[in-house]
Amino acid sequence: MNAIPSELQRLLSGLRFQPRRRFRGSYRGERAVTQRGTSTEFRDHREYGEGDDLRHLDWNALARLDSALTKTYRDDQDLLVAIWLDGSASMRMGTPEKFGLAQLLAMALGWTALTGGERVSGGRLGQPHRSYRGRSLRSAFLQALTSEGSARSQLDLIDQMRHAQIALPHSGVIVLVTDGMHPDFPRTLATLPKSGNEVWLLQVLSREELEPDLEGDLRLVDCEGHGSHDVTANSATLTEYRRRLDAHLLACEQAAVRGGGRYARILADEDPVTVIKSNLLRGGWLA
Amino acid sequence: MSLVNSGLLAWLAPLGAALVLLYMLRMKRRDVVVPALFLWPDRTEDVRANTFIQRPRLSLLFWLQLLVFTLLVLALAKPQIRQEGLSGGLTVFVLDVSASMSATDVRPSRFAAARQVVESALDTLRPGERLALIEAGVEPRVVFPLQNDTGTQRRLLREVEPTDTEADLSQALRLAGALVGTEPGARIVLLSDGVSEPVRDFNPGKAKFVFHSIGTGDRNLRIATLGVRDRLAYVEAENTSGTQLSGQLVVEIDGQLLDSRRFVLGPGKTLGKTLTLPREGQIITARIVATDQLSADNFASAAIGPAGRLRVLLVGRGNLFLERALTLDPRVTLDRASAVPPDQAEGYDIVIFDGVTETALRAPRVVNFGGLGSQWITVTGEAKTSEAKLDVSPGPPLEGVDLSGVYFGRTLRVKPKGGAETVAESTAGPLVIRTPNGFVTSFQPLESDFPLQVGFPIFIANLIDALAPESGLAPIEVKPGQPMSLAINSPVTLVHPDQTRQRLTPNDGTLVLRNLDKVGIYGLELADGRRSILVTMASPTESKIAPQVLLETTAGRIEAVRAPTQLADFVVPVLIAALVALITEWVFFMRKS
Numbered sequence A: 001m002n003a004i005p006s007e008l009q010r011l012l013s014g015l016r017f018q019p020r021r022r023f024r025g026s027y028r029g030e031r032a033v034t035q036r037g038t039s040t041e042f043r044d045h046r047e048y049g050e051g052d053d054l055r056h057l058d059w060n061a062l063a064r065l066d067s068a069l070t071k072t073y074r075d076d077q078d079l080l081v082a083i084w085l086d087g088s089a090s091m092r093m094g095t096p097e098k099f100g101l102a103q104l105l106a107m108a109l110g111w112t113a114l115t116g117g118e119r120v121s122g123g124r125l126g127q128p129h130r131s132y133r134g135r136s137l138r139s140a141f142l143q144a145l146t147s148e149g150s151a152r153s154q155l156d157l158i159d160q161m162r163h164a165q166i167a168l169p170h171s172g173v174i175v176l177v178t179d180g181m182h183p184d185f186p187r188t189l190a191t192l193p194k195s196g197n198e199v200w201l202l203q204v205l206s207r208e209e210l211e212p213d214l215e216g217d218l219r220l221v222d223c224e225g226h227g228s229h230d231v232t233a234n235s236a237t238l239t240e241y242r243r244r245l246d247a248h249l250l251a252c253e254q255a256a257v258r259g260g261g262r263y264a265r266i267l268a269d270e271d272p273v274t275v276i277k278s279n280l281l282r283g284g285w286l287a
Numbered sequence B: 001m002s003l004v005n006s007g008l009l010a011w012l013a014p015l016g017a018a019l020v021l022l023y024m025l026r027m028k029r030r031d032v033v034v035p036a037l038f039l040w041p042d043r044t045e046d047v048r049a050n051t052f053i054q055r056p057r058l059s060l061l062f063w064l065q066l067l068v069f070t071l072l073v074l075a076l077a078k079p080q081i082r083q084e085g086l087s088g089g090l091t092v093f094v095l096d097v098s099a100s101m102s103a104t105d106v107r108p109s110r111f112a113a114a115r116q117v118v119e120s121a122l123d124t125l126r127p128g129e130r131l132a133l134i135e136a137g138v139e140p141r142v143v144f145p146l147q148n149d150t151g152t153q154r155r156l157l158r159e160v161e162p163t164d165t166e167a168d169l170s171q172a173l174r175l176a177g178a179l180v181g182t183e184p185g186a187r188i189v190l191l192s193d194g195v196s197e198p199v200r201d202f203n204p205g206k207a208k209f210v211f212h213s214i215g216t217g218d219r220n221l222r223i224a225t226l227g228v229r230d231r232l233a234y235v236e237a238e239n240t241s242g243t244q245l246s247g248q249l250v251v252e253i254d255g256q257l258l259d260s261r262r263f264v265l266g267p268g269k270t271l272g273k274t275l276t277l278p279r280e281g282q283i284i285t286a287r288i289v290a291t292d293q294l295s296a297d298n299f300a301s302a303a304i305g306p307a308g309r310l311r312v313l314l315v316g317r318g319n320l321f322l323e324r325a326l327t328l329d330p331r332v333t334l335d336r337a338s339a340v341p342p343d344q345a346e347g348y349d350i351v352i353f354d355g356v357t358e359t360a361l362r363a364p365r366v367v368n369f370g371g372l373g374s375q376w377i378t379v380t381g382e383a384k385t386s387e388a389k390l391d392v393s394p395g396p397p398l399e400g401v402d403l404s405g406v407y408f409g410r411t412l413r414v415k416p417k418g419g420a421e422t423v424a425e426s427t428a429g430p431l432v433i434r435t436p437n438g439f440v441t442s443f444q445p446l447e448s449d450f451p452l453q454v455g456f457p458i459f460i461a462n463l464i465d466a467l468a469p470e471s472g473l474a475p476i477e478v479k480p481g482q483p484m485s486l487a488i489n490s491p492v493t494l495v496h497p498d499q500t501r502q503r504l505t506p507n508d509g510t511l512v513l514r515n516l517d518k519v520g521i522y523g524l525e526l527a528d529g530r531r532s533i534l535v536t537m538a539s540p541t542e543s544k545i546a547p548q549v550l551l552e553t554t555a556g557r558i559e560a561v562r563a564p565t566q567l568a569d570f571v572v573p574v575l576i577a578a579l580v581a582l583i584t585e586w587v588f589f590m591r592k593s
Helices: A006-012 A059-065 A098-115 A135-146 A157-166 A185-195 A235-258 A272-281 B006-024 B060-076 B110-123 B150-158 B169-180 B320-327 B455-467 B571-592
Strands: A028-037 A041-047 A069-077 A080-085 A119-124 A130-133 A173-178 A198-205 A216-222 A228-233 A262-267 B030-034 B051-053 B079-084 B090-096 B130-136 B140-147 B187-192 B208-213 B221-229 B232-239 B245-253 B256-265 B270-276 B283-289 B299-303 B310-316 B332-337 B350-354 B365-369 B377-383 B411-416 B421-426 B429-435 B438-441 B476-478 B484-487 B492-495 B501-504 B510-513 B520-526 B529-535 B550-553 B556-559 B565-569
Touching (some): A006 A272, A080 A157, A098 A272, A157 A185, A173 A185, A185 A198, A185 A235, A198 A235, A262 A272, B090 B110, B090 B169, B110 B130, B130 B150, B130 B169, B140 B150, B208 B556, B221 B283, B221 B299, B232 B245, B232 B256, B245 B270, B310 B320, B320 B332, B320 B350, B320 B455, B411 B429, B455 B484
Parallel strands (some): A080 A119, A198 A262, B090 B187, B187 B208, B310 B350, B365 B438, B476 B529
Antiparallel strands (some): A028 A069, A041 A069, A119 A130, A216 A228, B079 B565, B221 B232, B421 B429, B484 B510, B492 B520, B550 B556
């Protein structure tokens, strides 16, 4: 899958990322930031202070009002959007597979960011990430999201996230599309905002995870090779599973939200258009 | 708890081992790949096993299953528990109704307490169980046979009353043994104070014998003796208890006070008093006024004058038929001897020689059965067999006696002499001869089938009547429960000591009284006047009312039980427990599955 449905493209056309805070980019871009910059778009006056650049002194105002005012301007800078798509084995679970919707959402968000002039980094976790900018690189980015396998793919989610974080050129919005099925995921997630990043977590889950249809005496095998153990899937066991799952999901949400980020829980069988409308648009993620 | 089939418990070992082995089989589990193993608790509840051996995981399920197995095996072993009560299976109660059972040391009386035991057994009688009751009095009586009809049984039980008689526990127990002695697990329960003669010839067979002793005290005074001779009376009071007792001895003649005195008697001590009787009077009574525990022996009565009693000496090798026929006469006081010196015969009204050679006596009346040594006959020979001649009209001693078909074995061929006369003949010659001082027979009763005939006791009664002085309406002395017969033709009224009246009709000229089982003076209202029947206990055995904890039997001593217990089936509760355990196990299994 290396194309975004046209219906989705129409929906996303003209939409821009709406981070909760402003980031300073490396290149002059199309995004207005709250920091007073040096672009030609006048923003406001303020009293002249010692050390201000005399080039920005409003001489007309000084002549008319006899008051030294300095002009401030809107500064157009690009936004770094890091899109991390979890391609671990657990994402291949469920009916339909969680990875299908997760991949489509990552592609859509990358497409939107590049279309909006943002600088996009990332790809599938576990693979080398590179930066993309400009509409011409949208296909390349989509290609990166759909390519399979590399040396790092054997690492687990936590290690992959650490590697991806190191590879970030500077802080920005980290869009993480994953199921978060790792016991250390909430803790690792909570470290990302400390580097100045804003985390947007799209947690994709399957219905089988929420309501497992298991019964009897089983040997459960972790899909990512984290061992196995015997379980008698009775009501007590299922109750305990649901309790642990709820606690884990809550921890994931709190880790994302407490760092000033956004969180959405999505089921793998949901329609992507509905997901974008009900979660991303209505939630103010995109506008 | 005891087990009928305790050997079945041996099955617990292999069953338990098999269960443990099942738990050693490891579950063959289905592999399921899950996205997040850390979310699943490491919780296994092995409820099935089908492969490989593992270390057994003995969960609650295992213990519940072991409990179910244990309870089922226990139920198969037929557990029984010991519980208070006396019913269960086949039970025969032998209820002592003798005089001592009227003692009031147990309120209201020992008899009432014993009857309550039977009532309680009837209350707890379950379907399939049967219960019988035998009344142990002078003669045993089956009040109700083995049955399970508690309504009828209760009604019949209420009709049983205590008596002032001596109980023949031996006969009653033998009867009980005959009822259930062949039934394994049956029980014979004797409800008695154990105050009786030793039990003889009793074998409970396969049944279990339980002696439930009733009674706690021994405080009793009794009239030990009330004798009259010439114009003197001798009365004696006795303390039969183990403690000192006081009372008042009152002696009356025909209801008029003759003597009264207070006394204090130590344990086992007696107080004797000789009293001179007035010229007039028929009946002397003595009673003790005291607060002892048995009142039946506090009263005695005796006839004044010779007509009241008849002292009879039976000399022979022993003849039960003759003895019973003689004791049927209320006037007869019978002594027995195998031989008697002439000077010892004085004081007897009648001496009877039964098959032994007659000795010259100064006794007023003599009956010689067999004719050996009689001075009133001449023996001419001996006949091996003979039959009575029915064409000859028999004399008075044979009135009402049917000799047809009576077979006589060896008889003497005799001829009467010296004023004697034949009153009945056989084919071998004179059979019964009246002599100036009595009667002689040419046959011995035990060498004929005459004692087995209905006419034999009538014949003996006729002999006694013919030899006894005319008694008229003189009082008759009997012991409680002793049957007696009187030659009476018309209906009479019997007035009991409690003044209840009973209309009686004689049968074939004979009135048989069998229900004189209370101490006191009965009145028999005849056409020509009233005749008193004096019923006095005079039983040293029954007066020693201390309850016995050891029942003397010929087979040994049997210890009494105070709180009788019975073995009751415990199968149903065990099965219910097994069912509950099984349901619990199932619920537990379903919750774990």
